[in-house]
Amino acid sequence: MNPSPLRPRTTLATHDVTNQPPPLIGYNAFTSDPALMEAIAREGGDWGTDRLKTYGAIAGDELIAIGFEANENPPRLKTFDRFGHRLDEVEFHPAYHRSMALAKEHGLHGLTWTGQRAGAQVIRSGLIYMHNQMESGTMCPITMTHAAVPALRHAPEIAAEWLPGILANVYDPACRPAAEKQGLTIGMGMTEKQGGSDVRSNTTRATAQGDGRYTLVGHKWFFSAPMCDAFLVLAQEATGPGDGLSCFLLPRWRRDGSRNAIQIQRLKDKLGDRSNASSEVEFVDAEAWRIGEAGRGVPTIIEMVSQTRLDCMLGSAGLMRQALVQAIHHCRHRDAFGTRLIEQPLMTHVLADMALESEAAIALALRLARAFESDDEQEKQLARVATPVGKYLICKTAPPLINEAQECLGGAGYVEESILPRLFRQSPLNSIWEGSGNVQCLDMLRAMGKSPASIEALQAELAAARGAHPAYDAHCDALEQQLRSDADNPVHARRMAEAVARALQARILLTGDAPWVGEAFCAARLTGGHGMAYGTLNTDLDFAGLVARAFPG
Known part of the structure; x- marks a missing residue:
């Protein structure tokens, strides 16, 4: 991914090398993402803007480069030393250690617990979202280190011994x-x-x-x-x-x-x-x-599970974001059939459809991050029911979106020199880790059955956007009927989980800084006009505007 320090030859013996996009490196993953910046501020994390800008520059430059090295050189198990002594150690490439060091130095493992201010988990979630775009493997230990804190606090003496090292912004691989x-x-x-x-x-x-x-x-x-x-x-x-x-x-x-x-x-x-x-x-x-x-x-570790489920959402949202960015970048610089790809109406339609999905994913994940850190009982009840449905939907939508992004690049999106094959291989993981789709949907039903207050919190959340769009109102009416008739029916749990997640995404976008995006989302996702593939919307939307917002040129 790094440009060569030597100027490459573009005139070869048989042809000239033209019509190739430049490498996408050296950009800021935060300031180039209006949806992320708005969501961070909306959910109470605007005081962390400088921290996010700093890490955004790292993510779009050093992290994307070392991500390739870390994945090209996977870990190796060293069971014994040469004398036959048992070791059980795992050896990693220096790029992996550097990625871990960056994450810990910038608080991705602990800012929720050390920030000591409302919005800390929102800011930490924004950092996780950007890191996952470039290198997802290191997020497994970072996520678990972060999520272990609530569980360890059930044993105060052990927590006192271990938490200083866990929360330290230091990475020590020894x-x-x-x-x-x-x-x-x-x-x-x-x-x-x-x-x-x-x-x-x-x-x-x-x-x-x-x-x-x-x-x-x-x-x-x-x-x-x-x-x-x-x-x-x-x-x-x-x-x-x-x-x-x-x-x-x-x-x-x-x-x-x-x-x-x-x-x-x-x-x-x-x-x-x-x-x-x-x-x-x-x-x-x-x-x-x-x-x-x-x-x-199980009750002791359940808080850890909830935290890791939030990171699954952020991880999948990050994968989708990077795939979208790669697709837009390629289409902006690639000519085909006499014009730039991004100016061709059907391609613009595809990219805009993907942009809606990507923005809705991070909007819901950051809304949940705010609920996670709140002491308000209604927020806790909302998080209880929205976490499994958010994990279900966001993690399910990642693989098809990333595959669509590969198609935008054509054959170039299928070779390992681009990041897209790695994103695609990574994309099914989060739907499996910490409970597959069925587990999430059954957990949603369990939450609703054990705590009617969770349904009340959900309804109160959705009420904030009532009247903003006719498709939204109709969707919420149908959802309320479904909650009454199917709340104890596991056969219909997936359909209900998707309906709840879509309603929450629409609510957030309709009441956000760009309500026109919410209106487009309602028209695209709540009217039944979306086909099997991206770019099949049966509606007239500002496709060019959605693409320009997704990744400003």
Whole structure:
């Protein structure tokens, strides 16, 4: 991606090299994104504008370059040293370490908890959104480090010991005990072979040692980011009145300074997320410390799950944004059939349709970021029902949009020298991680069934845009009927989740700084006029205006 320091030859023996777009590098991912800037201010994060501008410049230059290097040089497992000693270490390319260092230095792992001001999580979400556009693999450990904080606070003594290193804006990749490091990262291990998302079927056993310690015996089928300093895991209590699934902190090193018995069996050979390591592990009397009450592992870790689901939305929104930017950039600089691609009506239609989807995604994700950090009960209830539907819809829309962007570039979008194949391989991940589509939709029904206040919060949120567009009003009327008739019917849960998510996106855009975008969204998404592919809207919209707004030239 970096331009060559030597001027390339454009006149070759058989032809001249013309009609090629320049490399898209050296731009600011924040100031070139009006929708992002407006959403940050709308949701209370305008005090972080300078921080976002700074990271936007890094994302559009250094980060996009090292992202290629990190993904071209995936991690390697080093199980033993040359003498036969067990190591269980993962080696990474320097580009990966640099990407991690940038993320931690700029607070992507901890600003929510250290910002000490309303809007901190909104700003942190904007940073995550920009980072994911250029290098998604490093966001796995950053996300889990960030999300572990609420869970660890269920054990105040352990939190006091670990949180200073977790929240420090320092990245230390060394493999040594946590007490010897300034900066720490946290991973996670929940799922096992026999259960997957059904974590209550886990068989890993935890046995109390009588001094606060536990020993774990068992396995994890997906053990994310095995190079982290500690992991939150779920295991069955072996003895005592609290038998059941509990949450544990599992450090890489024992208290006596020896390596903990976390045996990495192999690294996963994944479709995407190539720069990051995911693993299968076994625990053989591994030392751990319980977090929260015995037998209450799922409620203890649920706040971590909610935080990671928000990051799934931000991740997918970021992938869509970068794909859109690449497509617009290419079409602005490429001539075909006598005119620029971007000036051809059908291409403009396609790009505008994609732009609507991209803006709606980040608008909903940042609205939820504001709800996450609020102490208001209505905001908490809104987050409870909107998180699963937001994750469901945004993560589902990423793969087809990115594939459409590849088509805008033609064959150039299918080769690894462009970023689009990597974005496309990455795009299914977030719909699977932290609960697939069915899990999200059932969680939505569970929230509505257990807490009618969540439905009331949703209705109050949607009421703010009533009267702004006839298609919106009709959609909300139909949704209210659906909530009455199908709120306990899992067969229709996907249809309801999509309807709720679309209503929320429309509400945000209609009441935002550019209500004309909200009106276009209602016409495009709430009237039934959208076909299978992008560029099939049965309506007359300002397509050129939507494209110009998406990525100003």
